[in-house]
Amino acid sequence: MNLPQIKSKGSLTEKTYNTLKRAILDLDLEPGELLTEEELSEQLGVSRTPLRAALSKLEYENLITVIPGRGTYVSELSIDYMEDIFDVREVVDMLSVKLAAERRTDEDIKEMHYLIEQQEQLLQDEEVDVKQFMKLDIEFHCVISRATNNEILKRLTLELVESYNRYILIAPFLDRANTIVSEHKRIIEAIKEEDGEKAAKIVQNHITDIRESLKERIEKIL
Numbered sequence: 001m002n003l004p005q006i007k008s009k010g011s012l013t014e015k016t017y018n019t020l021k022r023a024i025l026d027l028d029l030e031p032g033e034l035l036t037e038e039e040l041s042e043q044l045g046v047s048r049t050p051l052r053a054a055l056s057k058l059e060y061e062n063l064i065t066v067i068p069g070r071g072t073y074v075s076e077l078s079i080d081y082m083e084d085i086f087d088v089r090e091v092v093d094m095l096s097v098k099l100a101a102e103r104r105t106d107e108d109i110k111e112m113h114y115l116i117e118q119q120e121q122l123l124q125d126e127e128v129d130v131k132q133f134m135k136l137d138i139e140f141h142c143v144i145s146r147a148t149n150n151e152i153l154k155r156l157t158l159e160l161v162e163s164y165n166r167y168i169l170i171a172p173f174l175d176r177a178n179t180i181v182s183e184h185k186r187i188i189e190a191i192k193e194e195d196g197e198k199a200a201k202i203v204q205n206h207i208t209d210i211r212e213s214l215k216e217r218i219e220k221i222l
Contacts, residue, residue, distance in 0.1 A: 001029065005045040016046050017054035024063050024074055025165045026131055033074045035064065061159075079218060082167050086211045089160045093141065093203045096157060097187060098196035099148035108147040112188045115140045119181050123174075130172045134165055140184060144191070164214075171217035180210070 003023060006015045020040070023029045041051050055072060058064045065075045100108070119136050122128055138161045145157035183206045190199035 001033070001039065001043065003028075003040070003043040005043075012046050012050035013053040016044060016050050017057050019044060020054055020058060021061075021063060021162075024058070025162055027166060027169050029074050031074055031076045031166070031170075035072045035074065037072075062163075077167060077170065077218065077222060079215065079222060082164065082215070082218065083211075085160060085164050086207060088156075089164070090204060090207045092153065092156050092160060093144075093207060094200040096141075096145050096148050096150075096153050097191060097199035097203050099150060099153070100144050101191045101194045101196035101199050103149050104147040104191055108143060109188065109192050111143050112140060112184075112191075115143065116181060116184050116188070119177075119184075123177055123181070128174055128177070130169060130174065133177065134168055137180070138162065138165065144187075147191070167214055167218060171214060171221055173213050173217060176209075176213060180206075183209075 003019060006012065006019060020029070029035070035055075037048055037051060037055075041048055044051070055064060055066075059066055059072075062081070063075055064072055066072050115136050119133060119140075122133050122136070138158075141157055141161050142154070145154045148154070183202060186202050187199055187206070190196075190202055
């Protein structure tokens with residue numbers, strides 16, 4: 001475990017929560033890893049009070065598991081939980097692109113194209129930075145959700161794409177990365193054309209392909 005010290009400015013609880021959440025999502029804290037308050041407090045440079053508040057939020061989000069009498073652990077990966085994520089994500093993403101097609105601005109479209117260009121540049125590298133590729137992927141879907149002007153969709157989208165980030169990182173499928181980028185381009189064009197039904201169909205197929213590919217890889221690991 002190697003975590004950065006937290007600076008004292010601002011809410012320590014929020015900073016502690018964000019630091020730990022990022023470490024979990026990026027697999028710097030591995031599934032099943034034991035977390036002790038003493039070690040976390042020392043590494044992060046915070047007292048037990050903000051640490052406990054942060055851990056409580058992470059438990060609520062199913063990122064850590066507290067087992068009475070045994071300790072606190074980073075939540076294990078689960079095929080069933082991953083399936084739950086994709087069940088909801090398919091519905092949320094399809095609704096998001098439909099609304100985005102109605103409400104998007106030219107600036108939204110430009111931002112989507114920019115993120116895809118960044119992904120394409122990453123794929124030209126000899127060793128692709130998977131974490132950075134996924135950060136761009138998350139931001140792409142968040143831009144679509146922001147284009148809906150729906151606060152609930154924005155929040156749900158961020159939670160869902162972050163939730164499956166660990167599964168992607170533990171079983172990356174860079175062999176499909178170019179296909180993913182191509183599908184993203186098709187989604188953008190459908191949104192630009194204000195064709196919500198077309199965008200939703202592309203997204204549905206996109207999610208199904210990722211789900212099946214990821215499940216196949218995860219089953220070999222877990």
